[in-house]
Amino acid sequence: MSNTLRALGKLREMIFAGDLPAGSNHLETELAMQLNMSRTPVREALLMLEGQGLLKLQPRKGVRILPISPSDMADIYDVLTELESLSAERAATAGHPPSALAPLEAAIDDMDKAIAAGDLDAWSEADDRFHKELVRLGGNGRVQAIVDMMSDQVRRARAITLALRPLPTKSNEDHRKVFQAIRDGHGDVAGQTHRAHRRHAKEIIVDVLEKHRLRFI
Numbered sequence: 001m002s003n004t005l006r007a008l009g010k011l012r013e014m015i016f017a018g019d020l021p022a023g024s025n026h027l028e029t030e031l032a033m034q035l036n037m038s039r040t041p042v043r044e045a046l047l048m049l050e051g052q053g054l055l056k057l058q059p060r061k062g063v064r065i066l067p068i069s070p071s072d073m074a075d076i077y078d079v080l081t082e083l084e085s086l087s088a089e090r091a092a093t094a095g096h097p098p099s100a101l102a103p104l105e106a107a108i109d110d111m112d113k114a115i116a117a118g119d120l121d122a123w124s125e126a127d128d129r130f131h132k133e134l135v136r137l138g139g140n141g142r143v144q145a146i147v148d149m150m151s152d153q154v155r156r157a158r159a160i161t162l163a164l165r166p167l168p169t170k171s172n173e174d175h176r177k178v179f180q181a182i183r184d185g186h187g188d189v190a191g192q193t194h195r196a197h198r199r200h201a202k203e204i205i206v207d208v209l210e211k212h213r214l215r216f217i
Helices: 003-017 028-035 039-051 070-093 098-117 120-138 141-164 169-183 187-211
Strands: 055-058 062-065
Touching (some): 028 062, 070 141, 070 169, 098 120, 120 169
Antiparallel strands (some): 055 062
C-alpha cells in the first residue's frame, strides 16, 4: 500500500473517530507529523478527502474539517434515496441467482446479530455492506460512483448520531423487506420499500443534527 493510501485511511479514521472534529483547523505540517509521514502523501490524501466533501483546503490557512450541516445532509439523503431505490428496482428485475444475493442477506443477518448484542459499531459496518451491495446489484456503474462519493458523509453523520437515536430495529426490518422483494423479483415493491426506508432515516438523522446543532457544527 502506498503512503498516500495509508495517509488517506488514517485521516479518514481520525475524522470519523472525532480526533479531527468538525469545524477544526489543522496545518498540513501538523498532520504530517501526527502521521509520521512526509507532506507529499499527506497532501495527496487531503486532496482526495476534499473531493469526498470531508474537508476543505484553505490557502495559507491549512485544512478545515467540514461541519455536518443538517441541510446538506438532507440534500445528500434525497440523492441517495433516489439512486439506491433505482438500484433496488434494477436488482429485483435483473434475475440474480440466490448465490449473488447471499452477501446482501448475510449483511442483514449480521445487523440482526449486532442489534441483539447491542453492538452499534458492528451494526454500522453491516449496514454499510448492505447499502454497498444493494447498489452493486443494481448494475449501474455511474450510480455506484455517485453513491461512493457521498457515502463517507453519510457514514460520518451516522457515526455521530447513532448513539443518540433509538436502536435501529426498524431499519433491519426494512432491509429484510427490500431483500425479499429483490429475491422475489418485485421491482416496484423493492424500490418503494427502500425509498420509504431512506426517507425515514433522513428524518431521524436530520432531526438529531438539528437538535444538537451547537455540538456538531
